[in-house]
Amino acid sequence: xxxxxxxxxxxxxxxxxxxxxxxxxxxxxxxxxxxxxxxxxxxxxxxxxxxxxxxxxxxxxxxxxxxxxxxxxxxxxxxxxxxxxxxxxxxxxxxxxxxxxxxxxxxxxxxxxxxxxxxxxxxxxxxxxxxxxxxxxxxxxxxxxxxxxxxxxxxxxxxxxxxxxxxxxxxxxxxxxxxxxxxxxxxxxxxxxxxxxxxxxxxxxxxxxxxxxxxxxxxxxxxxxxxxxxxxxxxxxxxxxxxxxxxxxxxxxxxxxxxxxxxxxxxxxxxxxxxxxxxxxxxxxxxxxxxxxxxxxxxxxxxxxxxxxxxxxxxxxxxxxxxxxxxxxxxxxxxxxxxxxxxxxxxxxxxxxxxxxxxxxxxxxxxxxxxxxxxxxxxxxxxxxxxxxxxxxxxxxxxxxxxxxxxxxxxxxxxxxx
Numbered sequence: 001x002x003x004x005x006x007x008x009x010x011x012x013x014x015x016x017x018x019x020x021x022x023x024x025x026x027x028x029x030x031x032x033x034x035x036x037x038x039x040x041x042x043x044x045x046x047x048x049x050x051x052x053x054x055x056x057x058x059x060x061x062x063x064x065x066x067x068x069x070x071x072x073x074x075x076x077x078x079x080x081x082x083x084x085x086x087x088x089x090x091x092x093x094x095x096x097x098x099x100x101x102x103x104x105x106x107x108x109x110x111x112x113x114x115x116x117x118x119x120x121x122x123x124x125x126x127x128x129x130x131x132x133x134x135x136x137x138x139x140x141x142x143x144x145x146x147x148x149x150x151x152x153x154x155x156x157x158x159x160x161x162x163x164x165x166x167x168x169x170x171x172x173x174x175x176x177x178x179x180x181x182x183x184x185x186x187x188x189x190x191x192x193x194x195x196x197x198x199x200x201x202x203x204x205x206x207x208x209x210x211x212x213x214x215x216x217x218x219x220x221x222x223x224x225x226x227x228x229x230x231x232x233x234x235x236x237x238x239x240x241x242x243x244x245x246x247x248x249x250x251x252x253x254x255x256x257x258x259x260x261x262x263x264x265x266x267x268x269x270x271x272x273x274x275x276x277x278x279x280x281x282x283x284x285x286x287x288x289x290x291x292x293x294x295x296x297x298x299x300x301x302x303x304x305x306x307x308x309x310x311x312x313x314x315x316x317x318x319x320x321x322x323x324x325x326x327x328x329x330x331x332x333x334x335x336x337x338x339x340x341x342x343x344x345x346x347x348x349x350x351x352x353x354x355x356x357x358x359x360x361x362x363x364x365x366x367x368x369x370x371x372x373x374x375x376x377x378x379x380x381x382x383x384x385x386x387x388x389x390x391x392x393x394x395x396x397x398x399x400x401x402x403x404x405x406x407x408x409x410x411x412x413x414x415x416x417x418x
Contacts (some may be wrong), residue, residue, distance in 0.1 A: 003047035005033045006069075009329040026386045029371040033386075039066035041397040044383055053385035053402050055327070057393035059385075060236055061261040062322075063345065065397025066312055071265045071306045078302035084294055089091035091305065092296035098308045099263065099271065103244050105253040109273035111296040115235035115260025116144025118270035121282075121290045122256045123148065123198065125272075126229045126290035130280045132195035136228075138181040140206035140359025143198055143233050143258075145294060147172035150380040181209060184218030191222050196256070204391045206362040206370040207348035208341045216252040223255070229278065235260035235270065236391065239311055241344035246289035249344070262311075265303030268294075270355070316396065320345050324394040325404050334410035335418065336373060345394040361388060370416060376416045 011018035019025045019033060025031045035047040042065055044054045057063070064071065078091070096109045112118045125136055135148065147168045164380060177194065179186040180202055191197060201216055203209035223230040232254035232326045236326075237247040239262045247253055256274035263269060273279060281288045293301075310316070324345045331349050338349040339357055350356050351366040351373070370388040377384050382405075385392060 003046035005179040007035045007047055008032050016061040022181045024389055028387045029374040031375055041065040042395055042402050049214045052381050053323050053406055054383045054385055055392045056385050057395055059255055060307050060393050061266045062395050063262050065395045066148050074302040075299055078298045080182045082298045083299055086293050091298060091301040095301045097307050105247055106257055106273035107276040108279035109271055111290055112270040113268050115270040118258040118260055119143045119270040120146050121270040122231050122258050125288050126196035126283055129278045133175045134177055134194040136177045136190045136197035138199050139178050141200055142205035148176055182212045182215050188222040190227045191226040196231050198231040198233055200233045205351055207389045208346045208391050209356055210343050216250050220252050229255040231256045235257045243311055263304045264300045265307035267303045268338055269298045269300035281305045320396055323398050328411055330407040334414040347392045373413050373417050375415035377409055380412050382406055382409040
């Protein structure tokens with residue numbers, strides 16, 4: 001029995017399903033989970049000492065690679081001064097200044113402990129600022145395990161959401177309207193009387209789906225016309241597809257932006273921010289309440305500042321783009337029967353033969369084929385996301401040797417699949 005199998009057996013006796021987040025169980029690719037012992041650069045080592053080239057990147061934050069020396073040094077220095085104060089610090093001011101400088105649509109910021117918490121705060125302040133309750137979201141868009149966001153569509157473009165999970169009351173999703181991603185007309189209809197639309201500007205939780213030309217501009221215009229707010233969930237895209245996130249890449253500004261993952265350098269952190277007149281509805285300036293004891297804690301801000309400083313180095317995103325394009329080329333060269341969507345250092349290889357532009361087209365993928373492909377890659381020492389509907393993430397630590405080894409593994413996996 002492997003060490004991972006032994007740990008999984010022990011974990012199932014004390015943790016629900018043996019994991020602390022469902023997709024980690026790897027059931028969607030038909031195997032038991034690997035237990036990770038350590039990570040460095042572009043590599044992971046499991047509990048049995050086997051090394052993998054990592055394209056999961058702890059679901060996105062490891063844009064510099066794991067255990068980056070500058071991040072570790074920053075955390076060590078902060079750790080010596082204490083882990084949490086529950087009080088303001090200079091570090092969180094400097095951190096906020098760095099974010100505001102990089103993302104022009106953010107005039108005021110509020111830190112949180114996770115991206116999901118940031119989304120919850122953004123939705124609350126949107127309702128407070130507009131005096132409206134309805135939130136529009138896209139089908140297949142995931143914005144954290146928040147009751148009101150765990151809704152799926154019925155028929156029609158402006159269907160009210162119904163819960164997708166037991167335990168979520170119908171009332172929690174009654175004020176959620178669902179529309180297809182990349183459908184401006186449906187969004188225009190749904191936004192009438194709504195507080196806001198929340199959207200991943202590059203969808204990453206139905207697999208990577210880029211915005212169609214004019215889509216984000218259309219959402220901006222629809223919000224301006226209806227008085228609704230445009231919320232970009234950039235938990236995944238922020239500081240990844242460009243330093244200023246998808247807003248920089250596509251030239252469309254949001255009213256409220258949600259951030260997470262990368263801005264903590266791998267530590268638990270999130271933030272939401274936006275227009276000054278909107279954010280000033282938030283306590284203590286306004287009546288809309290949001291709080292968090294660990295928000296802006298010294299360790300997270302230290303890791304975040306070190307990460308953001310590295311991302312600001314000249315040429316960083318050009319180099320990341322080259323590496324990401326090389327990975328895309330390697331997948332295509334493998335002969336695997338896939339369609340690839342990639343935006344910067346985010347990519348998904350969909351096991352189907354048609355274009356993927358929304359949730360409906362994404363779900364036509366052959367998940368069994370992906371599962372077999374993913375298992376073969378793991379056997380060959382490459383760690384992909386353990387679900388068809390997740391993104392592959394490239395880091396600055398991936399080098400030519402990693403890409404060459406990945407190409408060999410991809411070819412072997414495609415041959416095994418055939």
